[in-house]
Amino acid sequence: MNRRDMLKHMVAVAAMSTASALFPGIVFPNSQFENFISEESLTWKKSPCRFCGTGCGLLIGLSKGRAVAVKGDPASPVNRGLCCVKGYHSVMALYAKDRLTKPLIRKNGQLVETTMQEALDLVAQKMKETIDKNGKDSVAIYGSGQWAVPDGYVASKFMKGGIGSNNLECNARLCMASAVTGFMTTFGVDEPMGCYEDIDHADVYIMWGNNMAEMHPVLFSRMLDNQMRRGAKIIDFATRTTRTSMASDKSILFKPQTDLAVANAIAYELIRNGWLNESFIKRHTTFKKGKTNIGYGLEDKFAFTDEPKEASFEEYKKFLEDYKPEIVEKVSGVPAKDIRFLAALYGDPNKKVTSFWCMGMNQHTRGTWIQNLVYNIHLLTGKISTPGNSPFSLTGQPSACGTAREVGCFTHRLPHGEVTSEHDRQHAADIWKIPVEKIPAKPTYHTVEMFRALDRGEIRFMWIQVTNPMVTMPKLKRYRDATKKEDRFIVVSDVYPTPTTDIADVILPSAMWIEREGMFGNSERRTQHFEQMVDPPGECISDAWAMIEVARRLGYKDLFPWDKSNHVQEIWKEYSLFHQGLDHQMATYEALKSNPGVMWPCPDGKETKWRFHSKYDPAAKGGSWDFYGKPNGKAWIWIRPYEPAAEIPDDEYPFWLNTGRVLEHWHSGSMTRRIPVLHQAVPESYAEINPDDAKELGVRHGDKIRLTSRRGTIIIKASINERGVPPQGMVFVPFFDESLLINELTLDAFCPISRQPDYKKCAIKVEKA
Amino acid sequence: MNLKNILARENRVIFISICVVLMASMIIVIGQSIVQSERQAITTPMSAASLPLLPEESGVFRLADQALFYLESAKEQGTRTLSIYYQRRAFNGAPPVIPHEVADEASFGGNTCLQCHENGGFVPKFNTYAPLTPHPELLSCRQCHVPIHTQNLFKPTTWRTVAPPTINRSAMAGSPPQIPHGLQMRENCLACHGGPGSVKEIRTPHPDRTNCRQCHGMAESNEVWVRPLVSENK
């Protein structure tokens, strides 16, 4: 060390000791790093990623009680060691400075700190008062597909087995309700038959309105790998040009909502060319038709029940006469030769085809129908339930399948089956050791209707957990105003301040993800366990435990007898009783702890990769396919027509508005925007607009434009020829930005069967601002 | 009509029918071979199990053919320093951010990023040598690497991570230093320790010796081995 270095060292030491006096406990890096040999010397623990429904396996590096690094888990069959930028930086979401760490209660309009005990007392007291005054259906819990399994299970048992109300919904209604009703109407049981391994077997991937390069990037990379190494083909079938289009072998654009017509046209071509798997159709399918002109749910108390009727192949064939490619070309803008091209891919007996979709088909006023129609194509060709042949519905949330769907956190559901079934109610009552009369047989409100009921005053108390409806509800203003009405009491459990905590009367700080123990279930029926790795900050507790505390205060101690130290294990044991049997057996708690996820059904510890085929699925009988969710083991091929969208561009509002996500941000951005890298990459939302439209409006990239619908207006920067390019007459806006709330403009029209709103289609006008 | 004509006509008929038979058989033979070849094309895709699962060994010797060039160009100094290297990462091992404008938001690796970052070289626009990716087989670069459009934060953070490893980590003076990081997606040593685009402080003086792990072992643990007691051994 020379003299100058010596001097520097001395002044540095002086500064550090001064700092220590000013800031007790301050730590400076030790220049010797004696204890730190390598990143391999950190403690690494496995967890599913906190973000999307892919369910990547992460290894989280821990040091001195903090999460300090992430790498992909090479042992996980989901991602095989690769993550996306959100996953790699996911643990940073734990550490933003404005983390909610203390319960807050609104007093005279101001939020003031209180203790957890007092806050829980108040929540219980308000809940009780509201029930006493307005009945048990005046209180509601609104949860999330980001709930870990124990959270959802406690919510269901509390509401349906304790209070005796079906007022339980979750944001998965906005995300994959149409996927569920699609599965139920065609197959009779929920969730995909295939798994991610289909990607390694398929010859062709057809993406139905699905920008997987950004939304499921890890799975997309797996497809790219197969494209590069063995020539698998990626076909993009979408309403706008995206990164997925750029990497695909062929990109086909269709006009919004006309996927219904194109799917029928593909079926028409399959039949016309004799590209059918006739023995499969004869043995494993039956034809059905339902109601038509089914509406859009725009009015309060909208009710709809479909009535399936028998149909025949001849009837189906005749129905498809209206969907000749040349006719559909006029509606959809898809050239007849491209429709034939798609049909030829599905129809080629030597090609294994996997279809992928997510929000494009789910957030659709005919969401259930379009799922039925894509299943039709796979059923007509028999390309289903075998490696590489898979109609694959992806999910957007980490436990949309595991919690929302499997635990059944919806008004009409129970952890197994539906409240309308006496058998299912009895089953639940037996496990919960309550009289069966306790569980009401009639569903109450689905999500949109639940917020409408809050507006009308039928619901007076709502407990919102792990979700941000004041960013994500369509036609936002009506539902935000509803929460602010006199005599409405809103409790919000979350980890950061959001527009939803802004309207809360009580805020409960939640322990998130690896600050507590839990399980997530991903798109391929894989349940993944994560242990508590770090302590939650301040007074944060898990949502499951917060609900248990409140339930006990309301007198439901017997329903929740568990000890805090082992309640997750106990809950898993009890919950598994609902899914006994070959068709849904869950993994044991021990198996979950030691594996990078286990796919159900897994009777005798053996997981099932493909359901409904006796070669892979022990629940399937006979020598081949067995769609055991339906009577006679036959899947339903549905006659479903094309019907237009709820609101179509006209002279006054000439543009389609399409909304969605970007790779860097997840949902309403309350976590990803607090991760420095992700915010710095995409600091604000923007409106993608077609270059020709921009020219006509005199708008250049980065200029401000005003978007207006019949419901609201925002001013936002135009994005031209950047990441995505919509066709002429369409604008695309990501919804992550709480200061640019695009849902002020969207419409609360929904699929009458699934009750899932359509965030992809409404009419707006565009002006230079 | 004489006999000759009749014969000629018969000949013609025979000739035509032979042609028809030949054509038909040709169609059958060619058709079958087409079907056969299609079937073969379909039935021989690489099986799922043979796809690499990001192994720690697959790319070890990639770039070995560049080794002599790296040795010669060792005098050329890239400008990248270790401090810049760590600034671009949220933690040691995190995917680095993109410190420059990107040409095309919608593009994929092969068209843009990999043009510079697969094989490297001097980039006049940035007046420096392009760093190499250790995993050019992954094409969706923007899945993990994002450009930075603002230096500000949405909210301040208390994030902190462990310090990066020190350099010159030899057990004895002159002995080969250990590898202080995991090899997942980073098994190709030369990508980061070889050419002029690599980081100055950690550039190897001998890029021509391409079997790196012959001498450089992994630092998997900071513990020393102690022989277990006999009772524990049972």
Next chain:
Amino acid sequence: MPVKSYLAYPADGKRDELTRSLQKLPGCEIIPSENTDVIVLITDTPDAEAEKSLEEQLQSMESIKFLTLVSGYEEDPMPG
């Protein structure tokens, strides 16, 4: 040839920005604290004039909330 040390405190959310800009300045070395936003800054300048201009640059930085001098040495150039 002055050597000085300071404690620097960044404006809210600008810790990384401050770290980066300080690292870019010639003659500056930093030791950021691991668990607070405080950054120890050590400056090493060839003469009083350079020292003054560096000080001015530091004062004008928007990412600094406050900056306080802790200690310093004024070293005479060695004869010869």
